[in-house]
Structure formats: structure tokens, C-alpha cells
Amino acid sequence: MQMLQADDFIGLTSSQLEQLCQPEQLERTLHLLFYLNHWAKDRERLFFADRQGLYEVKAAVLQQAYAAGAIEATTYIDGTQGFGKDIAPDMAADIAAEVVVDRLDGLSDPDPFMSDIHEKYNQMACQFYTRITGKEVTSPADVEAPDVQQVRGYIYARLQELERQARATRQPILYSELIALCVAPTDLLHIQDRRFYYLENWDSWDDLDASDLRKLDPEGLSLIAFRYTSPIARYVFHLPFRMAEAFLSAQLVHELKNAPATSREFGEYYGRPISESESLQHQVEEILHELGVDLATVCPHQLSNKQEYVLAQAMRYAQWDEEWSYGDEDEDLDDDDWNEIYKPAKKKQSSQKSVHRGVDSCPLCGAEVSTPGIPRVEHWRQAHPDQDLTISQASWVLNRLTTKDQFCSDIPPDYRVPIEGVNGKGTRYWKVGTLALKGRFLRDPIAGP
DSSP states (O other): OOOOOGGGSSSOOHHHHHHHTSHHHHHHHHHHHHHHHHHHTOTTTSOHHHHHHHHHHHHHHHHHHHHTTSSEEEEEEOOGGGTTTTBOHHHHHHHHHHHHHHHHHHTTOSSHHHHOTTSHHHHHHHHHHHHHHOOOOSSGGGOOOOOHHHHHHHHHHHHHHHHHHHHHHTOOOOHHHHHHTTOOHHHHBOOOSGGGGGSOSTTOGGGOOHHHHGGGOTTTTOEEEEEEEOSSEEEEEEEEHHHHHTTSOHHHHHHHHTSOOOOOOEEEETTEEOOHHHHHTSOHHHHHHHHTOOHHHHOTTTTOOHHHHHHHHHHHHHHHHHTTTOOSTTTTOOHHHHHHHTSOOOSSOOSOOOTTTOSSBOTTTOOBOOSTTHHHHHHHHHHOTTOOBOHHHHHHHHTOOSOHHHHHHHSOOSEEEEOTTOTTOEEEEBOHHHHHTTOOOSSSTTOOO
16 A cells, blocks of 8 residues: 655645544544535635645545544546546647648748757657657758658657556556657647646646546546445545555555445434535635635635636726727737738848837837847847736737737737726737747747637
């Protein structure tokens, strides 16, 4: 049996856990835990990270109760039939093949930034090239541009094989294999929220949260049921299989898996079921306080109301939608002027460039940075580290060939500063990190969606 150390428990010390599971305290602890369990499932009110923290409290208490012999593991609930429904190997192969080939094509670009084989993602593309062809890459001349369909077929076949292996072994797909295939999390998995822009990189698999990681695991939806019974109370709690597997003996896990069954969580006190509505009447902060849990450690969002946040964000974006025409530093420009300023860059023009209208010149300091995307992001970070960007400056960084309305729709500003004395008007600002996260590793490293 593998026991977690006290430091592994979030928000509770080992002595606290021992006290919570003492015979005279245990039934009150399990009663509170059942209340907490309903809060942990309330995805409408609480953020995922906070709910995960509550689940970890639940897991810590159940593990301690199991170690004390107060509860027993009774049932394995097989969730492997759901594996694969959140994985899209065909789409991932399409996207990865195009990006890899584009990277390899870029090695022949005369621009030294594009042809640098030691640049992080160029190097990853070269390693993939070696894997598929067997040829080592020591210089751009070593690369013969591969056929997109050939690359796509290789990636797709390998992804299917990884999925088959995972089903056969019931072990998670190693994301080191996915990195080697130049597959990003957002290529393979369905990720809806704002984390999408943080998970577009080939090497961003380490940034996945638990809800994403279980999509790569055949046992990601499997559960273990734990039961407590006394003359006055009965409880059944479920834990994710991987959590329970960490502290159950291998022999017991094997026995449970050989006899899968159905189960549902329930709580009963003096013969009366404990309902969800009753549980949610008890404030989660009060439950955690009585359990002795450090709220700040367990819940990174401090149990903020998710619905209130979503409503505030919706109102914020609705306000932007209604005010696309509010004034900022480009208010006097119509779309024709805007498009004229941001037409595609030409080869060297006049040496006398307007700082504001120059295609290659930084609109703030006039320094020439000819390559849009990462080079301009890095210039801004170094030359103007404390300066957020207005719409014209952000468009220069990304070289977005679009209208102002479309630019703001594709990349919503981080905030707006109202113009004093002018109701409903203001200047939009973008943080440089927001622009950097738009990268898809194409030849323009910050190409838009």
C-alpha cells in the first residue's frame, strides 16, 4: 500500500487528519465531508480549480479513514468505455502536419530568425524530421521539404497506435510522445475556455489541469467506491481511480477490477438521506473551517462565485461590442486609412519613415523590427517593459491585416481606460503577454486564429 506523506495533503496536516478520523469524531467528519462533496460537484457556482481543491480534501480524509480501518473500498466502477471520446487524432494530425512542414520550409528562408535550426520550435521540427526520415539535421541544407500528406499519415498512424496501446495497457498516453509528434494540447483535445491560448504550444502539455489529463487516461473516468456503515449512519463516497490506486494495495485493486459493478454516492443519517439541497444550505466556508482546512491553500479562487464572474465578463464584452467605435488614438482613422497603414510590408522603402505609419518601425520608439510576431514582442518587452499597447501598436506587433472591429473581436483588449468627461469613450489596451500567446508557430509566429 502506498501512503501519501502529510505534506501531500492540501490544507490539512497529518495531525489534523488523525484527529478528524478519531472514532469519536469520525461520523461528524463524514457528515461534513458529504456536504462538501456536493459543493465539489457544483460546477455552476465554483471554479474548477476550487472544486479540485475540495476533492483533494475529500481524498485526504478518505485515505486517512481507510488507513485507520474505518471505511472499506468496495467497488470498482469501470469508466474505460468513455476513453477516446475527447481525443481527435484526425484533426491533430492535420494541424501538426501543416505546422511542422511550415516550420521546415521556413529553414530555407533568408531571414536568419526563420532559418535558425537552434530556435526552440525549429529544433523540435528538426527532431521530428529525423524521427520520420532517419536523417540527422545539422544545418538547414540537410532538410528536404517533406510532403504534407506523408507527414500527416505518419502522425495519424502514430496517434492511433498510442491510443491502442493505452487501451491495451490501461495506462495513460505519455505526453512526451505527443511532444515528439509536434502535437499541441489544443490540436488533440477539446479545450473551450481561455486556457486555449496557453495550450497551443507543442511543449505546453505540462500546463494541463486534471480535467484535461484524464482525457489521455483509459482509467480517467473510472472510480473506486468507499463505504462506511454504523448503527446511525451510512455513507458511500467515490474517488477517481488514480487517486484511490495511490493508496490501495495492488492486490485489492486487482480484485476490485476483476469484479466491476455500478455504484452511487449517498449519505444517510439516522435513516434520513442527506440531500444535495440540504448540503448546499451549509456554507462551504463554514464546512472547511470546521474541518480545519486552510482555505487559501485549497481554493486558489477563494470560492469566488463563478456565475457572478461570468456575468461580469459577459457585461464587459457586451460593453466592448457596443463601443467598437469609441475614441482611442486611432479614432480619426476610418477603415480605408486603417487598411492603408497596415497593408503587407514591402521591401525596403524610403529611409525616412513616419514613426506612426512606418510598416517596420516601432510606433513608440521608431526602432526597425522587420519581422512581425515574436521579434516584435521581444522588442516591446525589452524597449517598453512597462508600457501596454494601444490598438495601433498591437496591430503593428502582430501585423494583423484587418479592420479595427475585427481586430478587437479576434483579440479582445485586456482593459479600457475611459476618456475623462466623455461618456462611453476610452482607449483600449493590450498586454504584451496577451499578444505573445496568440502564437501558432507558423512562419509568422503570432498568426491569428
